[in-house]
Amino acid sequence: MKGVVFLDRDGTLIEEEGYLSDPARLREIPGAAESLKKLSEEGYALAVISNQAGLARGKFREDQMEAVHWAFVEHFRRRGVEFDGVEYCPHHPEGVVERYRMACGCRKPAPGMAEKILRRLGVPASCRIWVVGDKMSDILMGKRVQAETILVATGYGETERREGERRGERPDIFLPSIREATEWILSGGKAR
Numbered sequence: 001m002k003g004v005v006f007l008d009r010d011g012t013l014i015e016e017e018g019y020l021s022d023p024a025r026l027r028e029i030p031g032a033a034e035s036l037k038k039l040s041e042e043g044y045a046l047a048v049i050s051n052q053a054g055l056a057r058g059k060f061r062e063d064q065m066e067a068v069h070w071a072f073v074e075h076f077r078r079r080g081v082e083f084d085g086v087e088y089c090p091h092h093p094e095g096v097v098e099r100y101r102m103a104c105g106c107r108k109p110a111p112g113m114a115e116k117i118l119r120r121l122g123v124p125a126s127c128r129i130w131v132v133g134d135k136m137s138d139i140l141m142g143k144r145v146q147a148e149t150i151l152v153a154t155g156y157g158e159t160e161r162r163e164g165e166r167r168g169e170r171p172d173i174f175l176p177s178i179r180e181a182t183e184w185i186l187s188g189g190k191a192r
Ligand SMILES: [Mg+2]
Pocket: 008, 009, 010, 011, 012, 133, 134, 135, 155
């Protein structure tokens, strides 16, 4: 294993649709599957970690989220990409659906989902870890697991970058999309 790449889903791999509940609306961000295939062929483990507070907020039901999940996995599988892990956080502290209303340890920027995957994959401490996402919550989560962090301009990326700057929070690098993020990772990225 050359490294682990944690990937946000909405706004990073597929277009941000705002509480995506219909698999028919799933659209790949150009170059995402091709990029992930390359990473996988080069020996990187790929894991998707996604906040899906739409469940806690009552924006969609579990069966709808599952349908989107399978459409997502299948879309990438058909293009030669197998994920080593996919985790969702359904929670939100102010949710309206009682069973999902909680301050959990998995909602990004909390590191729960990433830590679970690192444990499951048996990733050695010396392994390089990357996080690619369109929100500062992805980046802050990445910093908690000692990852190298890439904010992409797709999805909410541009806005998140500006708001992050205002708070003094920065990713290691800001790049246009998953395509450039992949090139950056494959080229070795920044020396630590
Ligand atoms: Mg996102």
